Amino acid sequence: MIVKNVVWKNRYLDSLKLMRISNTTAALQGVEKVSVVMATPLNKQILKEVGLYTEEGEKAKPEDMLVALSLNEESQVQSVLDFIEEEMNRVKSKVQETAGYAPKSLELAIQNLPDVNLALISVPGNYAKHEAMKALKKGLHVFLFSDNVSIEEEIELKNYAETQGLLVMGPGCGTAHINGVALGFANVVKNGPVGIVAAAGTGIQEAVSLLSNAGVGISHAIGTGGRDLSDKIGGITARQGLQILNEDEKTKVVILISKPPGKKTVLALSDAVKQMGKPVVVNFIGMSEQLPLGSNAVIVDTLEDAAFTAYELIKGKVVPYRTVFTRNPEEVSNRAETEWEKMQDEQRYVRGLFSGGTLCSEATLVLADYLSSVSSNIPPRPELKMNDTAKSEGHVCIDLGDEEFTVGRAHPMIDPFVRQQRLIQEAKDPKTAVILLDIVLGYGSHLDMAGALKETIVKAKSIRQEKGGYLCVVASVIGTDEDPQSLKEQEKKLTDYGVVVMSSNAQAARMAALIVSRGKIKDRLYGGK
Amino acid sequence: MAEKKKALDLISRPIKAVNIGLDSFVESLKAQSVEVIHVDWQPPAGGDDKALDLLDRLESL
Numbered sequence: 310m311i312v313k314n315v316v317w318k319n320r321y322l323d324s325l326k327l328m329r330i331s332n333t334t335a336a337l338q339g340v341e342k343v344s345v346v347m348a349t350p351l352n353k354q355i356l357k358e359v360g361l362y363t364e365e366g367e368k369a370k371p372e373d374m375l376v377a378l379s380l381n382e383e384s385q386v387q388s389v390l391d392f393i394e395e396e397m398n399r400v401k402s403k404v405q406e407t408a409g410y411a412p413k414s415l416e417l418a419i420q421n422l423p424d425v426n427l428a429l430i431s432v433p434g435n436y437a438k439h440e441a442m443k444a445l446k447k448g449l450h451v452f453l454f455s456d457n458v459s460i461e462e463e464i465e466l467k468n469y470a471e472t473q474g475l476l477v478m479g480p481g482c483g484t485a486h487i488n489g490v491a492l493g494f495a496n497v498v499k500n501g502p503v504g505i506v507a508a509a510g511t512g513i514q515e516a517v518s519l520l521s522n523a524g525v526g527i528s529h530a531i532g533t534g535g536r537d538l539s540d541k542i543g544g545i546t547a548r549q550g551l552q553i554l555n556e557d558e559k560t561k562v563v564i565l566i567s568k569p570p571g572k573k574t575v576l577a578l579s580d581a582v583k584q585m586g587k588p589v590v591v592n593f594i595g596m597s598e599q600l601p602l603g604s605n606a607v608i609v610d611t612l613e614d615a616a617f618t619a620y621e622l623i624k625g626k627v628v629p630y631r632t633v634f635t636r637n638p639e640e641v642s643n644r645a646e647t648e649w650e651k652m653q654d655e656q657r658y659v660r661g662l663f664s665g666g667t668l669c670s671e672a673t674l675v676l677a678d679y680l681s682s683v684s685s686n687i688p689p690r691p692e693l694k695m696n697d698t699a700k701s702e703g704h705v706c707i708d709l710g711d712e713e714f715t716v717g718r719a720h721p722m723i724d725p726f727v728r729q730q731r732l733i734q735e736a737k738d739p740k741t742a743v744i745l746l747d748i749v750l751g752y753g754s755h756l757d758m759a760g761a762l763k764e765t766i767v768k769a770k771s772i773r774q775e776k777g778g779y780l781c782v783v784a785s786v787i788g789t790d791e792d793p794q795s796l797k798e799q800e801k802k803l804t805d806y807g808v809v810v811m812s813s814n815a816q817a818a819r820m821a822a823l824i825v826s827r828g829k830i831k832d833r834l835y836g837g838k
Numbered sequence: 839m840a841e842k843k844k845a846l847d848l849i850s851r852p853i854k855a856v857n858i859g860l861d862s863f864v865e866s867l868k869a870q871s872v873e874v875i876h877v878d879w880q881p882p883a884g885g886d887d888k889a890l891d892l893l894d895r896l897e898s899l
Contacts, residue, residue, distance in 0.1 A: 321880050323860055372881050404861045407868070408876035418856045418875040425875070426851055429867075431859030432879055439882065440858050450848045454859065474844045490853045490872050493863065529849055549845045556846050752866035 310341055310379050313386055314356075314366035317374040321347065322397065324433070327374075328719050330396045337389060339381040345393060347433070348375040415443055429492065430479075431455055437480060438462040445470050445477070452492050453479025453534065456712075460541055463534070467545040476549055482532035483510025486517065493532075494722060496751035497791035501526020503619045504560035506550035508533045508567040509594070511665025511749055512612055515787045515814055516564055518750075519616035522789055522796070525623055528560040529553070533567075535666075538578070540571030548581045555585045562622045563589045564615050568670065568689060569596035582606050590618045590629075594667065595674050595689035611671060613813040633819065633834050635812050642831060645823045648809065651779035652742055659821045660735040661706035661745035662728050664721040665787070668747045668814045669708040675818035676704050679830045687711055701735060704825070706745070722754045729765040736769035736780055743781045743821045744769065747814060748799055750788025757794060759786075759802035767806060781824055783809045785817040 322330075327345045334343045344361055346352040348369035356362040361377040369375045378389060405411065412418050419425055428444035430437060434457025441451050445466065453466075458480035470477045478485050478492075485492040489500045496514055498521035505527065507513045513530045520527065531550035538544045547567070554560045563585065570578060570593065582589050583603035590607050591600070592615040600608060607622075607629050609615050617630040634641045659676060663669035670689040677683040677693060682703030684695040695705055698713060708714075709721040709728050721728050728746075735741045744766075748758045755761060766782055773780035784803055788796045800810050811817040822830055855874045857864045867874040 325860060325862070404876075408857075408861055408864045411876040411878040413878050413880070415856060415858065415877060418877050422854055422856065422873060422875045424851070425854045425856055426848065427853055427855045429855055429857045429859070429863050431857075431863065433881075436881055440879075444856070444858075449856065450845075454863075474847065476845050476848055487853055488849055490870055491866065495866075553846050553849060557849055752869075753862060 310381065311383055312361060312363055313378045313380070313383075314361075314363040314369075315376040315378075315386075315390060316348065316365060316369040317376065319372055320374040321372070322374070322400070323431075325719050325723070326400050328724070330393060330400065333396055334389065334393055337392060339385050340389060341379045341381070342377075343379075343389070344377045346375055346377070347371065348373045349433075415440070415447065419447055426450060427452060427487070429454065434458050434480075438466060441466050441477065442469070445473065445475055448473070448475070450476045451478065452485055452532075453477060453482055454493055455479070456481035460536060460539075463536060463542060467537075467542060471545055471549065476531070476553075477534075477546060478532045479534040481536075482534050484513045484530065485532040486513075486527050486530040488529065491752055494749070494751055494753040496521070496787075496789050497793075498789060499524070499526030500528070502528060502559060502561035502623055503564060504528045504554035504557065504562070505530035505564045505566065506533065506547050506554065507531070507565070508535050508537050508547065509667035511747070511787065512566040512592075512594070512667035514665070514749060514751060515612045515668065516566065516616045516619075518787055518789050518796075519613060519813065520620060523617070523620055525620050528557060535568075538567045538570035538574050540573045542574075544570060544574045544578050544581075547578060551578075551581045551585060551589075555587060561587060562619045563587055564592070564619050565589055566592045566612065566615060566667075567594070569593050575600065579603065579606075588622050590615050590622070594670050611675070611813075611815040612667070613815050632813070632816065634816055638831075638835060641820070641823070642828060644809065645820060645828060648779075648781040649742075649824050649827050652781070653739070653776075653778040655739050656742035656773075656778055656780075657825055658701070658738075658740050659704045659706075659743045659745055659825050660701055660738075660741050661818070661821070662731050662735070663706060663708050663747050664710050664728065665747050665749050665814075666708045666710055668749075668787070669706045671814055672745060672747075672818040673706040675815050676706065676822055679819075679822045679826065679833060680704050686713070701738065701741075707731070722749050722758075725755065725758060725761040725765075729762065732762075732765050732769050733772070736772045739776065739778070741773075741780065742825045743783055745817060745821045746782065746784040746808075747817075748784055748786045748788075748803070750786065750792040750794040750796060750799060752793065754794070757799075757802075759799040763802070763806055766808065770807065781809065782807070783811060783817050783821045783824070785811050785814045787814070
């Protein structure tokens with residue numbers, strides 16, 4: 310095997326396209342490994358770790374593209390490079406086909422689209438602030454999908470935007486709905502009277518999907534970026550968002566979702582909530598302290614309860630709404646029992662493998678309500694921190710979309726690879742009883758995640774079966790029937806190969822807890838905590 | 839500099855967007871019949887961080 314680095318000066322393609330090109334190239338005969346990346350210090354480091362780095366690569370600058378190969382013979386190099394070149398041209402012409410006229414600059418784009426009011430920005434983090442500030446100075450609101458933007462840059466962008474009456478949704482904003490338009494990773498939902506402000510991408514996705522499936526639509530869902538409610542930012546976007554929804558006539562009920570805000574920000578937010586002439590359903594995931602919110606605020610524990618409390622408010626019913634399971638208790642218990650009775654005694658733990666950060670945090674908290682030894686790589690409370698993210702001990706919920714798992718790879722909502730690997734790893738642990746999953750649908754996500762995970766789940770189950778045990782897989786699917794992937798079809802696919810499908814993330818976590826406890830937590834589930 | 843407006847302006851008009859970065863977002867916006875222009879983005883200032891800082895400072899003058 311020889312390792313070869315080739316530098317293409319001043320060439321750029323986004324990481325998603327480069328990942329796809331790398332995958333296609335890796336399938337060529339005689340190629341052992343291939344990685345086509347932008348030559349950032351981080352990517353160079355990864356190439357070093359996987360043994361794909363040479364002196365030639367060392368010379369590459371961040372604006373250069375670096376092709377790193379390990380293959381059988383030197384004579385193959387040119388044909389592989391030609392193949393990559395062809396793939397790049399193919400990808401570029403596909404972009405032209407989809408996007409049509411694509412000017413080189415923001416200025417030209419604005420000239421060609423009068424009355425433009427929003428910039429969607431998803432360039433690499435180190436360029437994101439520069440592009441966002443340019444858009445703000447042209448008077449555009451910004452949906453900032455990029456992450457790896459520093460908190461100082463976020464403060465600068467949001468302070469400037471606020472003085473101009475503009476909104477910065479992000480950085481790291483995955484989802485928004487504005488005037489019926491879904492932005493980023495977002496679901497196809499009905500228009501209607503519920504408005505959302507959320508520092509939680511998959512939190513928005515679950516809330517809007519549950520509401521829409523129940524027949525109540527969304528007016529707007531404003532994403533703020535995960536750090537907006539920290540004291541350093543002070544909830545600038547969240548407060549602007551609440552004000553917008555308060556003034557919007559279509560919006561009758563508001564949902565506010567975030568991990569617990571900073572101490573000062575809670576006070577600023579509670580003032581903003583009190584001033585609203587509408588009910589506000591609040592889900593600060595994992596916040597146990599009493600909140601100084603006004604009488605128009607209804608506090609709930611889960612995304613599902615947030616969605617259905619908003620639903621009940623719209624229908625003029627009594628709130629808050631609290632769900633345990635949608636299906637009747639006997640039916641749920643019987644299903645749980647058919648799962649646990651096939652297990653070996655030593656199979657005791659839940660292993661949650663998530664693509665959505667908010668969904669992971671929520672599941673961690675639900676499990677921690679009923680079980681001990683629960684931990685996560687993104688702990689919603691400090692005491693729930695996982696010791697070693699590479700190896701699961703006890704009950705764990707892992708956010709596979711966290712940076713640690715996504716460096717140089719696409720997000721697990723798009724690319725199932727990391728989750729497939731971890732699923733097999735967990736199946737080999739004799740203590741694993743339940744694999745808990747989220748399948749997130751909508752624009753931007755994998756077009757058939759249930760299908761992509763099938764082979765792995767079947768294999769994981771057979772690994773356990775060969776040892777005389779039984780591996781249970783519990784999942785919830787976040788989405789609607791109108792999504793490109795169709796909720797019904799994805800749920801059916803999972804059910805068909807033996808996955809226990811629950812109707813919300815919180816219910817899936819409760820089901821997992823019920824199964825591993827062998828039914829012992831049943832009374833606590835129904836009798837309150 | 840653009841005329842100062844209220845954040846409410848975001849929802850008072852239909853979305854018309856410029857997309858800078860992942861082209862898959864253009865695809866989903868077009869599927870929703872939203873007017874959108876994709877910018878054929880390349881790293882500015884040759885990707886050099888120092889040059890980018892300088893550019894930022896010049897543009898803010």
